[in-house]
């Protein structure tokens with residue numbers, strides 16, 4: 754058996770750090786969903802029952818309003834836990850999950866976000882590749898909503914020369930990417946993509962919209978165990 758000198762810990766690689774981060778996110782998402790979410794659901798039931806027993810109209814209205822607030826908080830919590838841990842990737846597949854992501858960002862922001870998936874995208878995609886493209890789209894769309902001031906944006910999943918491709922584009926105000934921003938989003942996108950030997954390009958000019966293009970090599974030897982189905986890109 755190989756012997757390791759005592760006290761010498763193996764330095765974590767960037768890939769294990771990203772893995773650890775995803776595991777921790779999944780744990781927090783489960784706690785939020787199963788523990789806090791369930792408690793809020795019970796609280797709402799209690800409030801509804803109390804409201805039914807109140808004779809005074811004013812008091813009943815007040816308690817009903819509290820119940821609605823609890824429902825709003827529960828909904829937000831649900832959204833947050835899904836963002837933290839995209840369980841939908843495993844269930845729905847990458848294309849459908851991206852379509853849902855676009856739909857959710859559109860609903861919250863009022864920006865029209867179109868999603869398309871090219872016909873030549875493989876039916877099964879490695880789970881690391883899926884998660885990477887999903888996280889990149891999530892951060893890029895978050896940036897579109899917070900910084901772009903755009904009325905329209907699009908997300909396209911494709912396959913070009915044996916590589917998976919993702920393009921997130923908006924018709925917003927653009928930015929000067931030569932200036933340091935102090936943000937983490939773009940750096941984290943670049944690191945995720947580089948870990949899978951991919952490339953990320955940003956085309957942007959002030960006043961001229963932003964396009965983020967990512968390419969990740971498709972793994973030929975991905976097994977059924979570390980693959981996600983592509984899923985239908987159409988959201989019911």
Ligand SMILES: Nc1ncnc2c1ncn2[C@@H]1O[C@H](COP(=O)(O)OP(=O)(O)OP(=O)(O)O)[C@@H](O)[C@H]1O
Pocket residue numbers: 896897900901902923925926927928934935936937938939940963
């Ligand atoms: N789609 C976009 N439209 C306009 N500006 C953008 C867009 N995406 C990024 N930017 C600009 O690039 C900067 C850096 O983005 P980045 O995601 O790295 O950081 P952030 O969004 O400011 O903060 P964080 O992601 O850490 O919350 C932003 O502050 C913004 O000025």
Ligand SMILES: [Mg+2]
Pocket residue numbers: 892895896936937938939
């Ligand atoms: Mg950001």
